[in-house]
Amino acid sequence: MHRSIIAVLTALFLTGPAVAAPLCGEFGFSGLLAKCNRGEPIEITLSSGKPLGKGAIALQSGAYYEMHITADGSAELALIGAPFFRAIWMNEIVINGIEVRPMAIDSLEFDEAGTATLSFIAIKPGSYEVKIPDTTSDSQKVQISIE
Template sequence: MPKGFFAAVVALATVSSMSTFIATSAVAAPLCDKFGFAGLLAKCNRGEPIELTLASGQPLGKGDVALQSGAYYEMRITADGSAEIGISGASFFRAIWLNEVVINGIEVRPMALDSLEFDKAGVATMSFIAIKPGVYEVRIPNTTSDSQKVTISIQ
């Protein structure tokens, strides 16, 4: 077979697989089409807030969470002060673009986050854009119960 024929077959297969990839990845679009000046942080691109509670003997969340890639979310983590409790989820925190973490009115804009720990009662609010599709787990460290974790999927 001529070398040109083989190259043409490889090129056609590559274009075909790329068009399939583009068609399937376009399904996970942001929540709105008209971002305006605010871009991805636009009000129309915001998903429902995620509520997590850190309390001794209580479930972490109300169930699994599904997020849309490219959409903006807020995660509110409330600790009741009943114990020194943290939350970890390095794989999830690496799959999002973290806008800011607000703790007691102080805005922190970190490059990355591995975990948060509460020594007293308080609230931390994280705002972020979901980026990398997949299934992730956020949990109270050193626990094994299913009620002490929340599964978050980014679609």
């Protein structure tokens, strides 16, 4: 019995630290922002009276994504989704070539036509939505799940 306990304790303390599975398959761990850890880009369109996206979006926790939000200038529109924005690690927001590295955001508002690109790592699993504020139509929101 004592030998078993000693063997287990020896195995626990003399072996190296546990190593997570590599993110990038045969190439080994290259970091969360590595090209091999990137999901498909997410397209959101802000246009008066038109749907935001093409249906629900499923993201994988730990994967890197870019969300391209394009406003056509047809109206002054915002996109809100604080619970979603708190469930991700924001790398940067690029607007007109200006890179912003925020701690967190609640919303983005477009007064005229333009594109903002958000790059982020999906972190907290759950179901979220981003939407145009003060709207009730299902076409004015996008369901996003992090798995």
